[in-house]
Amino acid sequence: MSKGGDKRPIIIRRKKVVHAHHGGAWKIALADFMTALMALFLVMWILSVSDDETRRSVAEYFSTPLITAMTSGDRSGSTQVIPGGGPDPTHSDGERARIDVLQHSRPSAQERRFFNDLQERIERAIEQDPELRQLRSQMRFDLTREGLRIQLLDTEQRPMFELGSNQVAPYMRNLLRTMAPLLNELPNVLSISGHTDSVPYAGGYRGYSNWELSNDRANASRRELVAGGLDPDQLLRVSGFADRVRLPDTAPTDPVNRRIELVVLLPEIAEAIRNPGVMGLDNPLPDEDAPAEASPQSEPQSDESE
Template sequence: MAGDAKKLQPIIIKRVKKGGHAAHGGAWKIAYADFVTAMMAFFLLMWLLGSTTEGDKKGIAEYFSSPLKVAMFGGSGSGDASHVIKGGGQDLSRQTGQVKAGDVESQRHTVNLRALKEEQRRAEKSRLEQLKQKVEDVLGEHPRLAALGGQIRLDMTLEGLRIQIVDENSRPMFDSGSAVVKPYMRELLRELGAVLTEVPNRLTLEGHTDAQAFASGDRGYSNWELSADRANASRRELVAGGLPESRVLRVQGLASSKLLDEKQPESPLNRRISIIVMNRDAVDAVLKNLPAEDETETAGNSPAKSASSP
């Protein structure tokens, strides 16, 4: 019986479940985000320090040492001075600091002034072109002056409108070695004086001779004195024609230093009077003692001898 009882005893199987891992928390994500933020701030700081000028760095350091002083009274690195409380700026594209309102206004003034000067130059050039046409019309309409048309040359230079009256063997402006204007040239100069009153530009008169020297040589009365006297005689005829005395800025004798026909130094074409209707830039250059732009090419020539107007 006892054996049967053992056979009928149930078999009990115990299964032990192992405990699983606990759920992970999110604290590490916060720490990683803080780390990434700190690194980004660090690299941003390095970039700002690398793109900031030394003056701005000193301004920042001064601000942290005395912020109220910099904010109220300005200083190096204080930013745009147009703000009520200095320290701000609006031009974020600048790598060397903000632009002050005064700098912006100065740049605008410079641009406007440059545009105004360009407009004045164009208007003045147009006025001189009209004067050139006017002189040509007067010469063409005047019966006696039409015969002298071949001796008058008009061209535009860097100084302005240049009117050149050259000699011909048959119709010289002056007798040889003389500064007395011939009657037909006197009439021409007075007609030019009347035409030149139509523009307000200042004038330069230049006398030129050929290379044939005086017998007395350069130490006596020479081509320098002769060219200056001829230019001054031409000035008197222009004034007699109605040109105001104040319009003449320079009267100078250049002798043979600027030959018109360099291949033939003694050619009659080199004996001439040049009347230059000066533009604003040329007048400013003379008044400020600056070299004229078109005189740089002849810097090696002999200096001109000027003759003061009586």
């Protein structure tokens, strides 16, 4: 039996149970994770069913700087996070050159949206007019390296001009005057070109020929656009190509080759037309047929020197 001084204290341990709610933060995290997964799967599915052109447009859209989107396409601000230097701190010569090269290769995403919007407005205006609605099949819209091209094609049943003449048909006049105010909404300048088929005039190319006819029809179209309200300052080039630029996979005498082409020019193309590059004027190529000039040392002595 142990002595009283050897007794150890009895320690009773009681576990305290706290009834508290564990919270729902994990639910929010799980919901965010599932939303992100769904967005990822949707993006992957859209890319898998889209063509190359659509994927390229999406890539160009997301590569457009935020400042460009906010200023409706104005590239006055820098597209880089860190300015590249130069006279203007918001620009750099290298950055501007890079933008020019990209724009020269193809229309930017912003320009594509402007052109698509213009095409939709023209198509809506035509659809609202019962007479013009019949001409929709004779119109073609496409993007080229020069800009948005609008082709107005001839047919045997509904020619745009009187045969062999630059007299504009009434429905062609109505179409051009309907398009004029819509073309005014863009700052881009226009190019108008006339084209004919290969049916020659009786006098051949010595008299009035397809060259004169194509140019006269382009000018007649210009006059109708201006009469419809087009700003004359927006016209940069009016030309005639006769039958030298046929549509692909068409016969030389096919009526569709009798057409008018309106091109809403890209800014860099318009600038290149205004200021064509000239090469070789400072250092002209030597004329192989011209006799070589004698050097001063090889000049013959005159009789007076003796």
